[in-house]
Amino acid sequence: VSSVPPDADEWLELAGRRLRGAGLKSGAARNAVIEHLAREGGCLLSAQEIALGLREKGPGSNASVYRTLEQLTELGLVHRLDGADGVARYEVAHPDHHHHHFFDERTGEVVAFEDDGLEKAIADVAKRLGVELTSHDVILRGRSSQRDS
């Protein structure tokens, strides 16, 4: 939709650092996945969509895509969301920007949003429950308020 995210480079560096830190070696397929995510990972992407995008210009087999996404999820570099259609979708996880999603049931559109009040409410709940959060998701479903049917 938009062009390359502004913090793409930042994330790329972070990814490199964490991968190296985990004792992993660089490889063509994983690099391709990571670059693809840095470019288009702003919205929810399925493994197959990524694999398809890569297949056109080089490396990145299905297996490698799945394996890479699992690693990146493990390292907290991408965020995984399991859809009602049984397909897992992935997004770049930025260190300090939590965002969530609204699914329009009429149009199928997905809107990402950020909300400090919501984040605060979640932090409050965690405190009340006496737990430490490592991640959280908020999924909203409904229709955008319009006058027509």
Next chain:
Amino acid sequence: VSSVPPDADEWLELAGRRLRGAGLKSGAARNAVIEHLAREGGCLLSAQEIALGLREKGPGSNASVYRTLEQLTELGLVHRLDGADGVARYEVAHPDHHHHHFFDERTGEVVAFEDDGLEKAIADVAKRLGVELTSHDVILRGRSSQRDS
């Protein structure tokens, strides 16, 4: 964990009403699923767990369980959550009690909780986005704060 939920009967009646209202006929398998849910649907149950629970004492094939759960979800009678393991889990949806879940990543335990502040924050977001919500989920992951490792 606990005994039969107090509002089980209430939900059973609601279910009957909605199913009839949708022009559906009663059937042994679906009845069994519904009764099972009324009894044990307080926590997240997978289709296969339900099917297994039914198989022991009567009707309820795999196919019927899946079909029933889809119908109940459609009618808003149960709430569906798609797990990271690729398995969908279901819970009875009570008309006026929203609750959400905390997943302890250390123990695997799942804690259900309610929080008015959180609900309010979500309602506020919806208003700000100009959307009408039909459902929403909040998923928390982390560890319960304890002193040991």
Next chain:
DNA sequence: TTATATGCAAAAGCTTTGCATGGGT
């Protein structure tokens, strides 16, 4: 009597895994 419900078995996906090969460090 007609539309729905059920069950079985087969099919459909998405995702994972075994294994041999290639590549980084």
Next chain:
DNA sequence: ACCCATGCAAAGCTTTTGCATATAA
């Protein structure tokens, strides 16, 4: 050299679907 990464093809899984039969209304 050693260990990790990659790709292919073959499983593994949950979930869906086709079809014949049984059953509610």
